[in-house]
Amino acid sequence: MLRFLLSCWVLSLSAGLANAIETEPAPNAPVITVYITVDWEGWSLDEENLDAMRRFRARYPYIPMLHLLNPVYFLRPDVDAEQIKAQIDSTLLPIDTQGLHLHGWKLLMQRCEIPYRTTPSFADADERCPGKECGYTVSLEYAYSTEELSKLLACSANLLTAQGFARPRHFRAGGWQFGPKLTAALHANGFLWDSSSLPPSLLTEKWGEDSSMLKLLRRLHPDASVLDQPRLLADGLWHYPNNAGLMDYTSTAQLLEIFKKLLDAKKPVMVTGFHQETAFIYLDKLEDAIAQMEAAAALAGIRLEWGSYD
Numbered sequence: 001m002l003r004f005l006l007s008c009w010v011l012s013l014s015a016g017l018a019n020a021i022e023t024e025p026a027p028n029a030p031v032i033t034v035y036i037t038v039d040w041e042g043w044s045l046d047e048e049n050l051d052a053m054r055r056f057r058a059r060y061p062y063i064p065m066l067h068l069l070n071p072v073y074f075l076r077p078d079v080d081a082e083q084i085k086a087q088i089d090s091t092l093l094p095i096d097t098q099g100l101h102l103h104g105w106k107l108l109m110q111r112c113e114i115p116y117r118t119t120p121s122f123a124d125a126d127e128r129c130p131g132k133e134c135g136y137t138v139s140l141e142y143a144y145s146t147e148e149l150s151k152l153l154a155c156s157a158n159l160l161t162a163q164g165f166a167r168p169r170h171f172r173a174g175g176w177q178f179g180p181k182l183t184a185a186l187h188a189n190g191f192l193w194d195s196s197s198l199p200p201s202l203l204t205e206k207w208g209e210d211s212s213m214l215k216l217l218r219r220l221h222p223d224a225s226v227l228d229q230p231r232l233l234a235d236g237l238w239h240y241p242n243n244a245g246l247m248d249y250t251s252t253a254q255l256l257e258i259f260k261k262l263l264d265a266k267k268p269v270m271v272t273g274f275h276q277e278t279a280f281i282y283l284d285k286l287e288d289a290i291a292q293m294e295a296a297a298a299l300a301g302i303r304l305e306w307g308s309y310d
């Protein structure tokens with residue numbers, strides 16, 4: 001009920017603004033919802049990246065984010081878990097949602113008592129690396145069984161809740177390495193939302209056509225397109241395609257081009273985002289697009305809403 005009353009209040013507020021700003025679409029105009037997702041890789045928590053996020057949040061406190069969190073930060077020897085939790089919390093807002101992002105880190109496999117596998121690597125890396133950290137580029141979908149992935153998801157969710165995070169129900173696989181095995185494992189663990197596909201063409205500039213990343217993605221998501229929209233994968237589990245990619249790979253101009261394509265095709269959902277570990281470099285590119293997306297939507301008579309998650 002509260003949510004309904006708030007919606008009414010927001011609608012009436014929008015109506016008021018529509019009178020004041022000529023270009024603002026009417027409250028009953030079609031809507032495009034843009035979802036901002038953050039992949040937390042498990043690599044590092046550098047102040048320059050966390051600070052870039054905090055500054056963005058201060059400027060755009062009305063834009064929710066879906067944090068796809070990685071428990072690996074907490075698994076390294078001799079870390080201060082309280083400090084790590086505080087660092088992550090410093091970037092969060094109450095309007096956000098906490099989900100899960102996993103790579104095939106050896107540390108995580110060991111902690112979850114799953115036999116570590118070294119191939120295939122989506123970055124053509126040698127992941128045997130005895131004695132060192134490794135596994136980041138191992139394809140979860142290709143390297144592990146459904147049972148192992150199910151155990152990994154349960155264990156990773158528990159690692160996050162043990163640190164005081166919400167039980168994750170949203171997911172993205174590292175390197176978008178997602179297929180039927182992860183689908184079954186997510187379903188078995190009560191996940192509701194996955195965003196592990198993207199059009200491989202968005203990565204060609206940085207990865208190259210001959211890279212394993214592109215080859216694996218073309219096998220996993222051969223028909224993926226920037227116009228892809230949410231679909232049900234299994235009972236209760238929705239797939240929200242990462243149809244605009246992440247800002248490390250999608251330029252501001254490309255993001256605007258995708259956004260306008262979606263407006264023209266009357267498609268209501270765009271999923272974009274960035275990596276925490278490179279927020280310092282790429283979050284500005286997302287910010288540069290915001291005003292232009294708002295203007296393009298207004299020009300098309302379509303209302304832009306920033307996606308939030310139940």
Ligand SMILES: [Zn+2]
Nearest residue numbers: 039041174175
């Ligand atoms: Zn990742």
